[in-house]
Amino acid sequence: MITEISIQPVTQENIRACAKLEVAEDQKQFVARNLATIAWAYVDPKFTPYAICDGETVVGLLAVEYVPENESYDRHWVPRFMIGEQFQGKGYGKMAMKKVIEMISEHEDCERVRLSVVPENQAAISFYKRIGFVESGEMLEDEQVLDYFVK
Secondary structure (H helix, E strand, O other): OOOOEEEEEOOOOOHHHHHHOOOOHHHOOOOOOHHHHHHHHHHOOOEEEEEEEEOOEEEEEEEEEEOOOOOHHHOEEEEEEEEOHHHOOOOHHHHHHHHHHHHHHOOOOOOEEEEEEOOOOHHHHHHHHHHOOEEEEEEEOOEEEEEEEOO
16 A cells, blocks of 8 residues: 655665666566666756655656756756656556646746657556657657657
């Protein structure tokens, strides 16, 4: 039973729990490992990882990217999003994505939230579409770009 989903910074206290989470075996080809996501933030100040928590339990990991020099429609990204295998299918993904969209859309300059998905990952594309993302028709490094319109 989900108590309360929150999006928390990755910290010394939760990094081990974040690092331990993995997706199902058939999803691993589509998702970067969590340690790679966390390490990326060390070298890219525009990239910020967050733990997805249910109370004190880390159930997933995501990252947001803010690129202020991009065109106004292209500044806010969710380049990483995963829910641990043992927590999938319980509503965590939908609730967490809605929370992160809410968090990002608080920025005055946020017109849309963008993400990209490997085209073969039809389960993820369907998931994002159910939340309200639409296909943009763009490709980014062989991935399909989807947009969630805020304004």
